Amino acid sequence: MKFETKTIHGIKKEKKKELWGTTVNFASTFPVAEFGVTQEFEYSRVSAPTRNQLESLLANLEGGKYGYAFSSGMATTTSVFTIFEAGDHIILGQDIYGGTYRILNDVYSKFGVESTFVDTTDLKNIRKAIKPNTKAILIETPSNPLLDVTDIRGVVKLAKEHNLITIVDNTFMTPYLQKPLDFGVDIVIHSATKFLSGHHDLLAGVAVTNDEKLAEKIQFAQTAAGALISPFDSWLLMRSLKTLKLRVEAAQKNTEKLIEFFQKHDAVDKIYYPTLDTNKGKKIHESQATGGGAVFSFTLKDDSKVKTFFESLNVAIFAASLGGAETLVTHPSTITHAEMPEEEKEARGFTHSLIRIAVGFENIDDLIADFKQALEK
Numbered sequence: 001m002k003f004e005t006k007t008i009h010g011i012k013k014e015k016k017k018e019l020w021g022t023t024v025n026f027a028s029t030f031p032v033a034e035f036g037v038t039q040e041f042e043y044s045r046v047s048a049p050t051r052n053q054l055e056s057l058l059a060n061l062e063g064g065k066y067g068y069a070f071s072s073g074m075a076t077t078t079s080v081f082t083i084f085e086a087g088d089h090i091i092l093g094q095d096i097y098g099g100t101y102r103i104l105n106d107v108y109s110k111f112g113v114e115s116t117f118v119d120t121t122d123l124k125n126i127r128k129a130i131k132p133n134t135k136a137i138l139i140e141t142p143s144n145p146l147l148d149v150t151d152i153r154g155v156v157k158l159a160k161e162h163n164l165i166t167i168v169d170n171t172f173m174t175p176y177l178q179k180p181l182d183f184g185v186d187i188v189i190h191s192a193t194k195f196l197s198g199h200h201d202l203l204a205g206v207a208v209t210n211d212e213k214l215a216e217k218i219q220f221a222q223t224a225a226g227a228l229i230s231p232f233d234s235w236l237l238m239r240s241l242k243t244l245k246l247r248v249e250a251a252q253k254n255t256e257k258l259i260e261f262f263q264k265h266d267a268v269d270k271i272y273y274p275t276l277d278t279n280k281g282k283k284i285h286e287s288q289a290t291g292g293g294a295v296f297s298f299t300l301k302d303d304s305k306v307k308t309f310f311e312s313l314n315v316a317i318f319a320a321s322l323g324g325a326e327t328l329v330t331h332p333s334t335i336t337h338a339e340m341p342e343e344e345k346e347a348r349g350f351t352h353s354l355i356r357i358a359v360g361f362e363n364i365d366d367l368i369a370d371f372k373q374a375l376e377k
């Protein structure tokens, strides 16, 4: 099946009776049918019908064998990290999601898991950071908020040479645009709160792998820690996935048109997007993804006008997050990267004038008109 057909028909139907849609099963426990015989569903922290359907669909879409769904992206990351032990070392991209940074730095560090954050756009930096106790590399490509690109195939090759696990946070791309497992990545994780659910109305996360041993460990963490997605949210996410291709395409098309408009506007300085000629990773991105996605960042020439810009928006909403119907605009230096020291923000280019736009699927004329009047002010 092609991708969009899978999003609609990719749920394994157990019984021919289930002809339409998906039944939500809210049960937390299931009667024992026969004394002494284990059964598929006993207690829903361990295994639950609606969550199982969602997990098989998500695995199918990422091209993986095993999928596990959680109550948020961070619940996923936190659970996946239980595969590590005291003394293990992980290498991550320096622009990794703030919550991922926080859980490693403030929580897993207490249990003896070490981490190093490097600029993964240059593989040499990863190579240099590898130590005898390094166990894994976690990347996000493109990164947030500057949309820097990391070479997935290159990271996998390097990891294989050193026997390391590779993890890709594929939230920004979705499996419609990029399938890291196809390049030999071991685990793909997502905040399904973003594009996969697509309407800014639910928190969820997913981990997918082809590796049976890793799958067992992730499933163990899911059962042991219990950071699970609910039956209702499982159902809602399956409903959302049916339109994933339509939503991503519409938002990406709007993004391309908005960028064209921003490029011509005098108030705009730099623009950051994976497929622009100014992005040094453009070629690599195009070799591993089929589109640039629906998030871009730009800088205002006059950084004293940042507040005015945000206050002038009427259609786009000033809010964190991305991947939903509504266009969201955020300010990395005070919102998503607020806790980063000022010098580091400057050094990385997360300046006061940097603004991130997560494009939705409103009519493009309304979006352009809204940004035009805000930029004019």
Ligand SMILES: *Cc1c(COP(=O)(O)O)cnc(C)c1O
Binding pocket: 072, 073, 074, 075, 097, 099, 140, 169, 171, 172, 190, 191, 192, 193, 194, 203, 204, 205
């Ligand atoms: C939002 C996000 C997360 C965390 O997901 P939650 O669902 O908010 O817990 C992780 N990674 C990326 C890239 C994200 O954008």
